[in-house]
Structure formats: C-alpha cells, structure tokens
Amino acid sequence: MLRPSLLIVSLICVLTMGLSACDKGGKSAGMSEADKKSKAAAERPLQVTAEDLLTIRSNALASGPVITGSIQPERRADLRAEVSAIVLQVLKENGETVKKGDLLVRLDDTSIRDLMTSAEAASRAALQNFDQAERQFQRLKTLRTSGMTSTQQLEDAEIRRNNAQSDLVAAKARTVQARQQLERTLVRAPFDGIVSERKVSNGDTAQIGKELVKVIDPTSMRFQGLVSADKINKVKPGQTVGFRINGYEQEFTGKVKRVDPAANVTTRQVEVMVEFADSANQPRVSGLYAEGRIEAGSTQSLTIANAALIRDGDKASAWRVKDGELKKVSVVIGERDPRRGDYALRSGLLDGDKIIANPMSTLKDGQKVQLVASAGTTAAAPAQPAIKAIVATEPAAGK
Known part of the structure; x- marks a missing residue:
C-alpha cells in the first residue's frame, strides 16, 4: 500500500501528462485541412528545371x-483647297486605302466652268x-511690192496683225x-497611301488654303525624335538606335538618318530622324x-x-538559388539596355x-530547391506540360 504522499505525487504526474497530451491534440485538431496542406507543401523542396534559372x-x-519622340510618315500630304467653292x-473616309490619282474630294465647279466657257469663246x-488681220497684212504686203499701196497702209495692217496676235x-x-481652276475642283491622291484625316464634309465652304484631307504613306514611317542639346555631340548618322513604341511589346531597331543642324529655341532639343532597320517590320500608325x-x-x-526582378516601389530584388536554398537578395540596378531590355x-x-x-x-526565403530534369530531356520520361515557373508538389488529400 502506497503512502499518501507518494499517491498524491503519482496523481499529479498523471494529470500533467494528460493535460500535455490534450494540449497537443487540441492544437493538431485546430488546424484546418488547407493549413495542413500548406505546411506539408512548405516542407517539400521546390522543383525547378534548368530553364527556370538564369545565370548572372x-x-x-x-x-x-x-531619344524621345513619335512615329511619323516621311511621305505625307496635307491637301488644301486651291479654289473657293462649296464641297459637293x-x-x-479615314483609314481607307487610296491609289495615286484617286478622287478624294469634289468641289462645286459651276462658276469656274462658266468662266472657262467664256474664255474659250474669247x-x-x-x-x-x-x-x-494676218490675211489683210499679207495682201497689203503683196500690193506694196507692186506699188499699188502705200507704206503707211502696210504698217497699219502690220500693227493690227500684231495687236490681234497679242489678244x-x-x-x-x-x-x-x-x-x-476647273481641274482644281477635283482633289486627287498624290501617291499611294491611306487617308489619315478628313477635314471637311459635304456642304462645307472651302476657302483657298483650307485643309481638306490628309494622306500618308504607311510604308514610309520613321522615328522622329528629340535629343538633349548637351548630348548631341555624341550623335552621328549611321548609329544604331534601339527603341520601344507605345502599344507594341517588341523592341525596334533603327539607324540615325539625319541630325537637324538647329536646336529648338524653346526646349533646346535637337531633332533626330531615325529610319527603321527592317522596313517590313514597322507600325502602320503615325503619331505613336x-x-x-x-x-x-x-x-x-x-x-x-x-x-x-521583383519591384517594390524604387527598390528591386531577385531570388538567388545557392546551396539548394532560396534567398531573396536586394539588388541595385542601373540603366536599361535598349537592345535586349536587360538592366545593368x-x-x-x-x-x-x-x-x-x-x-x-508564393516563394519563401529559405525554401529548399531541387533541380529536376525538364520534360523531354529523356525518352523514358512521361509526357508532362513544360514548367516555366516554380512548382511545389502538394500531398494528396488524406495522406
């Protein structure tokens, strides 16, 4: 038979072990299924392929x-009214393709046609x-040789002949x-191109000099840019230019064609013309x-x-893989290479x-990384989709 003191000590130990077990069981039972999966996935190494990694x-x-600016066509025409008339x-319309000589705008030619009829009659x-007058002069000239007319009459006939010729x-x-003037009432396309802007409508009054329509050649696009005057001494014709155009994801390449000899008096910038290196691969929209x-x-x-790169305001970082672990490293970047888009x-x-x-x-600092063979590297490997990002294998539910 145990003594009372030993019995009390034994009961205390049993109660302590029971409470500890209950506490562990409660914490385990309190975890949701999603938390269990997330914890299990975090403990597994991330599988990456060689294509998922870059080497510095x-x-x-x-x-x-x-250089900054816009895309403008080299061949463009602002067609204006050369006579005062009503637009018939x-x-x-805007965006329509035209051929050289196509009729674009027809003006009222009633008054001009009347003037032409009167001029033809005159x-x-x-x-x-x-x-x-010519026949009269020739007759008097013949009569003068035979002495049948005076010199004065011959001179008068010659004067009348000359005046009639001037008239x-x-x-x-x-x-x-x-x-x-009659031909100018028909406004035609000066070259093959596209109507970029229509300025008038039927019934408008077109005064001399009024803009009617604009035509551009979409195959003659060029980069019309501006360079700061303090950097212009580094710019020469023939230099390669890498640039991006708003609305296009790709990188374009061109060459400096011409440097304006005068700077803008207001902005102190110099205009530089850049032609596309590949004329077949250029935008067909001007003003971009x-x-x-x-x-x-x-x-x-x-x-x-x-x-x-991972951006966070002005800060940048990258995930480095070293000794089988992920490490988030802060980096300082410089200028961007216009050819490839990489940063210094x-x-x-x-x-x-x-x-x-x-x-x-979903990447975490300190995660283990496992390098695996990419799909297709071995013939015995089962077919699977190509992996372009980090993949964490989650355990099946219930395991």
Missing part, C-alpha cells in the same frame, strides 16, 4: 543619349481676228487658267509615342533580365550567381 553574366551594355462630295474670237495669246492664257537610346558606345557590365546590375549579385527567371509570389 557580364555583357556589353549599350550606352548613349536618350467627299469620297474617302479665244476663238481672238483667233478669228488674228486670222483676218489671241492673252485669250489662250485665260482659257488655260480657267481649265486649271516612342522612346529609346542611341548606341553611341558600349560598356561591359553585369546584367539582369527584367522578368527576374550595380550590386547585390555576383558573376555566376543563379537566380529564378520568372519568380512567383
């Missing part, structure tokens, strides 16, 4: 002045007067002018904003891809470091 390397980084018909009358020339000029850099030189620097790496990573190419928001 030193590359040639293009350097040079920044506009045959083309020209015919002047021609008849000239013919009659005929003036009448023909008025006829030509009236015909030209573009920004790039003229490759005046190049320097060697560590670079990092834009897709591998100032600090944070070293040459040869491996980083995650396309990081996901």
